Amino acid sequence: MIKQQLAQFISLPYMARLCARITPYLFFVMLSVIAIGLAWGLYFAPSDYQQGDAFRIIYVHVPSAFLSLMVYSCMAISAALFLIWRIKIADEIARASAPVGALFTFLALVTGSIWGKPMWGTWWIWDARLTSELILLFLFFGYMALRDALPQKIGALASSYLAVIGMINIPIIHFSVIWWNTLHQGPTLSRLSLPTMDSRMLYPLLLMILGFMLYYLLILCLQLQTAMRRS
Amino acid sequence: MVSFSLVFKRECVLLLRTPQSWLQGLLFFTLVIFLFSFVLMAKQTDYQVLLPLYIWLAALLAQLLAIDALFKQDYLDGSLDLLLLSDTDLSYLIIGKILPHLLFSLIPLLILTALLSVVWQFEIQLMAVLLLSLIIGLPSLFLFGSIGAALTVSVRNSSVLTGIILLPLYVPVLLFAVSAVQNTALGLPWQGAIALLGANFILAGILAPIASAAVLKVTAG
Amino acid sequence: MSIQPLSYTAIHLGCSRNEHLLFKPVSFTLTPGTGLVVMGANGVGKTTLLRVLAGLLPPACGQFIRPVDKRMAYLGPHHAQKGTLTPSEQLKFASLANEAAIGAMLTRVKLLESADMPCANLSSGQKQRVSIAQVALSLAQLWLLDEPMNALDKNGEAIFLELLTEHLARGGMAVIATHQEILLPALHALMLET
Numbered sequence: 005m006i007k008q009q010l011a012q013f014i015s016l017p018y019m020a021r022l023c024a025r026i027t028p029y030l031f032f033v034m035l036s037v038i039a040i041g042l043a044w045g046l047y048f049a050p051s052d053y054q055q056g057d058a059f060r061i062i063y064v065h066v067p068s069a070f071l072s073l074m075v076y077s078c079m080a081i082s083a084a085l086f087l088i089w090r091i092k093i094a095d096e097i098a099r100a101s102a103p104v105g106a107l108f109t110f111l112a113l114v115t116g117s118i119w120g121k122p123m124w125g126t127w128w129i130w131d132a133r134l135t136s137e138l139i140l141l142f143l144f145f146g147y148m149a150l151r152d153a154l155p156q157k158i159g160a161l162a163s164s165y166l167a168v169i170g171m172i173n174i175p176i177i178h179f180s181v182i183w184w185n186t187l188h189q190g191p192t193l194s195r196l197s198l199p200t201m202d203s204r205m206l207y208p209l210l211l212m213i214l215g216f217m218l219y220y221l222l223i224l225c226l227q228l229q230t231a232m233r234r235s
Numbered sequence: 236m237v238s239f240s241l242v243f244k245r246e247c248v249l250l251l252r253t254p255q256s257w258l259q260g261l262l263f264f265t266l267v268i269f270l271f272s273f274v275l276m277a278k279q280t281d282y283q284v285l286l287p288l289y290i291w292l293a294a295l296l297a298q299l300l301a302i303d304a305l306f307k308q309d310y311l312d313g314s315l316d317l318l319l320l321s322d323t324d325l326s327y328l329i330i331g332k333i334l335p336h337l338l339f340s341l342i343p344l345l346i347l348t349a350l351l352s353v354v355w356q357f358e359i360q361l362m363a364v365l366l367l368s369l370i371i372g373l374p375s376l377f378l379f380g381s382i383g384a385a386l387t388v389s390v391r392n393s394s395v396l397t398g399i400i401l402l403p404l405y406v407p408v409l410l411f412a413v414s415a416v417q418n419t420a421l422g423l424p425w426q427g428a429i430a431l432l433g434a435n436f437i438l439a440g441i442l443a444p445i446a447s448a449a450v451l452k453v454t455a456g
Numbered sequence: 457m458s459i460q461p462l463s464y465t466a467i468h469l470g471c472s473r474n475e476h477l478l479f480k481p482v483s484f485t486l487t488p489g490t491g492l493v494v495m496g497a498n499g500v501g502k503t504t505l506l507r508v509l510a511g512l513l514p515p516a517c518g519q520f521i522r523p524v525d526k527r528m529a530y531l532g533p534h535h536a537q538k539g540t541l542t543p544s545e546q547l548k549f550a551s552l553a554n555e556a557a558i559g560a561m562l563t564r565v566k567l568l569e570s571a572d573m574p575c576a577n578l579s580s581g582q583k584q585r586v587s588i589a590q591v592a593l594s595l596a597q598l599w600l601l602d603e604p605m606n607a608l609d610k611n612g613e614a615i616f617l618e619l620l621t622e623h624l625a626r627g628g629m630a631v632i633a634t635h636q637e638i639l640l641p642a643l644h645a646l647m648l649e650t
Contacts, residue, residue: 139403146400153390154454155474161453162386166400169382169446173404176435180407183431187414237550245541245549252540313534317550319512320530456513 014093020232023225030222038215045208052205058122065115066209067216068108069133072140073174075105075220079147080171083164093228095160098167099151100227104220106144112137132185136178143170237321242331250339257339260301264344267293268351286355287365287416290348294373295409301340302380303397305333306388306451315388315455325451326444329381333444337377345369364419368432372412375436378443379404385450408435462525463487464509464598464629468518471504478504479648481518486598491620491630493638496648502633503533505648506600509631529596531604535583536590539576543567543586546575551593561589565615580607585615592619599623599630605638 012018045063052059079101085094116134117127128134147170151163237245250257271289309315309332318328345366352362383401387393415428463486470481478501484492494502507513509520510530522528537546547558562571565585570578575586584607591599599620605613617638620630624642632638 139406142399143403146396146403149396149399150386153387153393153396157475158389158454158456162450165382165446165450165453166386169442170403172442173407176407176438177403180410180431184410184414187418238552241549241552245545248545248549249538249540311534312538313532313536314538316510316512316530316532317536320510320528322525322527456507 014091016093016096016228016232016235019093020229023228027222027225027229030218030225034215034218034222037211037218041208041211041215045205045212049205049208050202055123058119061115061119063209063212065112065119067213068112068115069137070213071216071220072105072109072112072137074217075101075108076140076143076167076174077171079105080167083167084171087161087164087168095164096228096231097224098164099160100224100231101220102144102148102151104223106141106148108216108220109137109141109144113141130185132178132182135181135185139177139181140174143174146170237317237328238323239327239331242318242328243334246332246335250335256304257301257336257343260297260340261343261347263300264293264297265347267296282355283357283361284417284420286351287357287361287420288413290351290365291368291372291409291413291416294344294348294369295376295405297344298340298373298376298380299398299401299405300394301336302377302384302401303387303394305336305381305384306455307384307393310388310455315451319452319455325448329444329447329451333377333381337374340377341370341373344373361416361419364425364429365416367429368412368415371429371432371436372408375408375432375439376405378436378439379408381443381447382450385447385454388451388454408432411435462523462597464523465521466509466518467521469505469508469515469520470517471501471508471513472516473501473504477516479650482646482648483518484644484646486629486631488627488629489624489642491599491624491632491640491643492646493643494631494633494646494648495635500648500650502648503602506530506602506631506633507532510600523597525597527594527596528598528600529591529594530600531587531591531602533602535575535587537575537583537586540574542572542574543578543582543589544571546586547590547593550590551595553593553595557593561593564592564619565589566611581609581612584608585612588616588619592623597628599628599632601630601632601634603634604632605634605636 042063046060049060051057079098082094082098082101085091086098113134116131116137120129120131120134121127147163147167150166151159153159154162268289271293272286275285275289306315309318318325318332321328348366348369349362352365357365380397380401383397383404386400387397390396411428411432415425415432418425418428465485467483468481469483471478479496482505486492494505496502504513508515510528511520511522512530536550541549544558544562547553547561548555551558553561559568559571562568565588567582567585567589570582575583578586584604588604591601591604604616608616613636617640620632620638621640621642623630624640630643632643
């Protein structure tokens with residue numbers, strides 16, 4: 005009984021209907037959260053005593069970087085669910101996640117290097133976090149390219165395997181890059197560390213992260229409706 | 236019905252009959268090293284630090300070039316079906332298939348590296364660590380590579396795609412290996428990096444045959 | 457060369473290529489000593505059906521129930537041969553048969569004189585004979601043959617039919633996709649329709 009209800013709940017038509025219903029609300033909530041977050045972060049929050057106003061890019065950079073990893077995790081978990089139980093909706097979520105994740109990763113890279121210019125005096129250094137982010141971008145690209153290159157059904161399964169294998173590797177990649185960095189560069193310039201942040205700076209940041217999550221959710225909702233129409 | 240030993244022997248015979256398939260990789264390796272050292276070493280500084288890195292990069296590129304073809308020919312001529320239909324677990328058969336390729340590419344490459352180390356007058360310790368890192372690192376690359384080759388087995392002109400897929404998997408191996416070699420050249424401890432390389436090799440050894448088998452069942456159907 | 461008596465059953469089995477169903481789902485049972493000749497127009501899905509039966513592809517609907525000890529030999533649209541191997545090596549590496557059995561089989565399919573010639577130098581009819589020999593040596597219970605008589609001459613066809621008859625008489629089973637007519641009492645026809 006419960007199993008049947010669950011099966012119905014995770015079926016594509018049901019989810020697509022649900023998504024269609026919540027999409028407009030989601031859209032307005034997301035817009036207002038991001039608008040408040042941006043206004044608060046860019047205007048009302050005090051400027052950093054060391055970096056001045058340049059630090060304000062974290063209101064885009066940190067949420068993008070956070071979301072890029074979160075989206076990849078969602079993608080890999082969905083892919084695993086698809087591989088184990090062949091839940092079609094999980095595959096649709098994984099497929100829809102990839103471009104969003106790639107976008108966030110790209111945004112994190114761009115804002116990271118823009119921030120790097122005043123901080124390090126150069127657009128790019130092989131900082132551990134930036135390097136990991138770049139490799140993450142390749143993981144997203146690989147997923148999308150593989151899916152694109154194969155016929156629909158095979159592509160769905162093969163790219164799901166790739167997503168799961170990538171997930172196993174992300175900690176290793178991250179560790180290897182940090183290890184490499186500590187060996188070969190002097191003390192890296194440390195940025196703001198979040199826990200010691202002033203709450204007047206922290207709250208808008210959390211709001212922005214929430215806003216970005218809502219954006220991801222919105223894209224998923226829209227994509228599921230498209231998937232429904234396609235099938 | 237094929238078994239591990241049959242697949243292994245068959246692959247060895249095939250590689251012996253068509254030496255160009257693995258000699259090409261070796262030639263490419265030599266070519267890349269030549270270009271690197273020729274273009275970048277004009278200043279003749281830091282020979283001992285940079286040259287081993289070029290060797291590692293060249294080995295990685297040669298390996299990436301070769302790995303794409305691992306299952307492709309067997310897929311196209313139908314031989315892969317025989318492996319898929321066997322009662323023996325596919326991951327064993329895949330090890331039987333990979334192992335000859337690994338040996339045929341690794342051994343000549345090690346000999347060549349040893350020769351180059353002598354020519355370039357590397358210190359004994361540097362040479363030893365370099366060879367050790369290749370012995371542990373290249374099989375890891377090969378194992379991870381087999382997953383990529385399995386994923387793209389039915390894709391035409393897949394070498395770039397395979398490269399994109401494999402790059403993230405290759406990065407840790409390259410970084411650990413290169414730190415081991417570089418640390419040795421600088422007189423720093425190298426054991427930690429080699430240990431991490433070994434750990435990565437164990438992971439690859441466990442993960443890759445299972446993953447490749449699971450993937451091939453999907454992609455080569 | 458005894459084979460355990462076990463049967464294969466297909467229940468409402470359908471196959472798809474690129475997400476669309478190829479033919480009306482089929483049901484059949486194979487009991488020891490019987491075979492199935494799969495017929496149908498080009499592109500109806502004979503090759504796909506055979507790959508599904510072999511377990512190389514998942515079915516689109518229905519199921520194919522195999523015995524636990526699934527010993528199947530598959531002759532696909534490609535020869536599964538390496539140009540640099542000789543027919544006798546090809547057989548040696550593809551089956552667990554010993555030298556004597558391989559020699560005897562090569563004599564039967566009349567390839568003894570080219571047994572040590574690389575497969576690349578063989579004609580397509582000869583390659584087909586190697587593939588048939590490979591299937592016959594496999595000791596498999598179920599033979600899945602995709603156009604086994606392609607490129608075979610009259611003599612080759614006769615040899616194939618002889619081997620097939622022996623296989624069925626031993627209690628083996630076969631599913632054969634073909635355009636040619638095969639007249640053996642143990643074979644039933646299966647027409648694939650869209």
